[in-house]
Structure formats: structure tokens, C-alpha cells
Amino acid sequence: MLKLNLGCGTDVKPGPDWINADIQPGPGVDVVVDIGSYSLLHHFEPDSADEMLLSHVLEHLQDPLAAMYRLWIIAKPGATLTVRVPHGGSDDAWEDPTHVRPYFLQSFG
Secondary structure: OOEEEEOOOOOOOOOOOEEEEEOOOOOOOOEEOOOOOOOHHHHOOOOOEEEEEEEOOHHHOOOHHHHHHHHHHHEEEEEEEEEEOOEOOOOHHHHOOOOOOOEOOOOOO
């Protein structure tokens, strides 16, 4: 079972099931990749991921829909994707200057 913790930062999940990926190397990072770019498809095979986690990542991406499409490519049929973002109405949505856009309950509705 392949589980991807994408944009893991310091929130490293235990292996062997989890692969921790981030844009920069660090302790526990298994794969250095920019999930906002096509390089994601060079690191993971189509239809390979059973579960994916993006915790406080999506709000940093310039083109989130393109990233979601690439995640769909690497996801197995029936895969689970968990996305966590700060609520767009909270201070957390804009306190970080690297946040590109806010998200709300119906942002993808």
C-alpha cells in the first residue's frame, strides 16, 4: 500500500507505508519534489498511490487545479486524498506571506 505525505515539511509519517515528500530536503524526507510541477509525475507512477495527504500545502500552490490533476493521475482508482488548509475566513489564511489564496468549504464545489 503506497501512502504519500506530500509537502510533509517536518510532519514526517512513519514508513514503510508512508513516503514523505517535500520541496526541500530535510530529516525524514524520502523524496525531494515540487508537487506544484510536472516533476511529481517523474517520481510516482500513474495509478500507484492508495492514499495521499496534503496538510497545509494547497494554499501555497500557484496552480492548485493542475496539481490536483497530477494527483489524480498518480492515484489508484478508489484512492483517498486528505487535504487540510486554513479556513479562508481565519487569520491563519493570510498570516503566512507564502499563502497564495484562501480556501472555504465550497471552494471546489
